[in-house]
Amino acid sequence: MMAMADAGELWRRATAVLPGGVNSPVRSFRGVGGEPFFARAGEGAYLIAEDGRRFLDFVMGYGPLILGHAHPAVVEAVREQAARGIGFGVPTEAEVALAESLTAAIGPLEVVRLVNSGTEATMSALRVARAATGRELVVKFAGSYHGHHDSLLIKAGSGAATVGVPDSAGVPAAMAALTLTVPYNDVEALTALFRERGPEIAAVILEPVAGNMGTVPPSPEFLEAVRTLSREAGALFIADEVMTGFRVAWGGATELFGLDPDLICLAKVVGAGLPLGVYGGRRMYMDLVAPAGPVYQAGTFAGNPLAVAAGRAQLTAIGGAAFYPPLEQKTRYLAEGLVDRGRRRGLAVAANVAGGMFTLFFRPTPPRNFEEVQASDRERYARFFHGMLEQGIFFPPSQFETAFLSSAHSLDDLERTIRAADAVFARI
Numbered sequence: 001m002m003a004m005a006d007a008g009e010l011w012r013r014a015t016a017v018l019p020g021g022v023n024s025p026v027r028s029f030r031g032v033g034g035e036p037f038f039a040r041a042g043e044g045a046y047l048i049a050e051d052g053r054r055f056l057d058f059v060m061g062y063g064p065l066i067l068g069h070a071h072p073a074v075v076e077a078v079r080e081q082a083a084r085g086i087g088f089g090v091p092t093e094a095e096v097a098l099a100e101s102l103t104a105a106i107g108p109l110e111v112v113r114l115v116n117s118g119t120e121a122t123m124s125a126l127r128v129a130r131a132a133t134g135r136e137l138v139v140k141f142a143g144s145y146h147g148h149h150d151s152l153l154i155k156a157g158s159g160a161a162t163v164g165v166p167d168s169a170g171v172p173a174a175m176a177a178l179t180l181t182v183p184y185n186d187v188e189a190l191t192a193l194f195r196e197r198g199p200e201i202a203a204v205i206l207e208p209v210a211g212n213m214g215t216v217p218p219s220p221e222f223l224e225a226v227r228t229l230s231r232e233a234g235a236l237f238i239a240d241e242v243m244t245g246f247r248v249a250w251g252g253a254t255e256l257f258g259l260d261p262d263l264i265c266l267a268k269v270v271g272a273g274l275p276l277g278v279y280g281g282r283r284m285y286m287d288l289v290a291p292a293g294p295v296y297q298a299g300t301f302a303g304n305p306l307a308v309a310a311g312r313a314q315l316t317a318i319g320g321a322a323f324y325p326p327l328e329q330k331t332r333y334l335a336e337g338l339v340d341r342g343r344r345r346g347l348a349v350a351a352n353v354a355g356g357m358f359t360l361f362f363r364p365t366p367p368r369n370f371e372e373v374q375a376s377d378r379e380r381y382a383r384f385f386h387g388m389l390e391q392g393i394f395f396p397p398s399q400f401e402t403a404f405l406s407s408a409h410s411l412d413d414l415e416r417t418i419r420a421a422d423a424v425f426a427r428i
């Protein structure tokens with residue numbers, strides 16, 4: 001029997017040395033004993049806590065683990081690479097091979113740069129867009145998240161299309177003033193904004209399926225408007241596929257919806273759980289990046305051999321487009337099962353699904369933008385989260401987070417989840 005650490009004691013130690021006890025705010029949820037559980041291991045669809053509890057996991061590292069925890073092919077690739085060296089500071093064949101696979105999988109990706117996170121990818125893509133256009137304004141959509149750097153940690157002010165306000169203390173108002181915010185799926189507001197400020201706009205950055213307000217799919221007219229308006233204004237269209245890349249389809253949302261972005265950002269699935277981000281796109285833009293061009297961007301760990309090995313192994317194991325229909329089918333089965341049970345218990349519930357991502361919303365209809373997500377019964381979501389956790393099932397702690405499935409989730413796992421949810425719905 002392994003010595004088991006008590007979660008309360010670990011939490012006391014954590015809060016003494018980490019801000020709020022965690023290294024990323026979403027991890028700071030109140031679990032069964034009032035503190036989050038601490039992970040000791042992951043096996044397929046399951047997380048095993050330090051105190052020995054097992055949780056069926058629908059968070060999956062917030063997206064990267066599309067094959068489940070500790071997939072043997074990924075583990076072996078990392079082990080094999082680690083034995084040969086962990087970081088070199090010179091180019092490797094493996095990073096070239098990964099770049100080749102990415103450019104083969106996603107049409108508009110002609111040239112890519114590897115970085116260490118999604119945040120770095122969007123930060124760098126914006127710099128390229130500003131350099132390419134000689135303009136400074138960027139447009140984002142309310143409720144979207146693109147990482148924690150100053151240009152994009154911006155929330156909407158009040159009104160249809162607004163100059164953003166900092167979404168964090170410490171973000172300069174001068175930076176926030178360069179980021180304009182429009183409601184998701186709002187063609188009219190976007191059109192009006194471009195009419196007014198089009199010639200000043202460097203880029204529109206879009207989550208082609210929103211995932212950071214919970215899952216919210218785009219309307220076809222909205223996607224069309226983003227592409228057309230940005231092109232007409234001479235602004236770049238940046239698809240932030242950090243969550244959707246290799247998650248909703250092999251070629252991401254770009255392929256799924258036939259998009260034609262100028263730049264694309266990836267992370268999460270592409271790194272298989274290791275820190276790896278990617279930005280890339282048309283050669284004419286990526287040739288602006290140093291040392292090919294004047295846009296400076298660098299990284300000691302960029303193209304790290306362990307992250308590259310993990311990413312390549314995961315993409316190889318996924319294998320291609322055929323992986324995704326069964327994943328989406330499972331995701332729909334679970335989402336529809338949950339909605340059905342919830343409604344039979346008299347609750348207002350609805351779900352949005354895209355590939356291996358979904359969110360159960362406590363409201364009568366699937367939301368189409370952040371305002372509608374915010375109108376969900378978030379307290380009921382919190383009771384759902386806690387009820388499920390007590391039954392050993394780990395859902396995202398917040399109504400604003402997407403749930404993820406992996407190929408490791410079995411039909412039995414889904415049936416058990418639906419049964420557990422039925423019992424929880426009866427008392428929330």
Ligand SMILES: *Cc1c(COP(=O)(O)O)cnc(C)c1O
Binds near residue numbers: 118146277
């Ligand atoms: C997670 C996420 C990011 C940030 O990525 P990090 O690796 O956490 O920095 C950016 N954009 C989207 C759409 C994301 O889902």
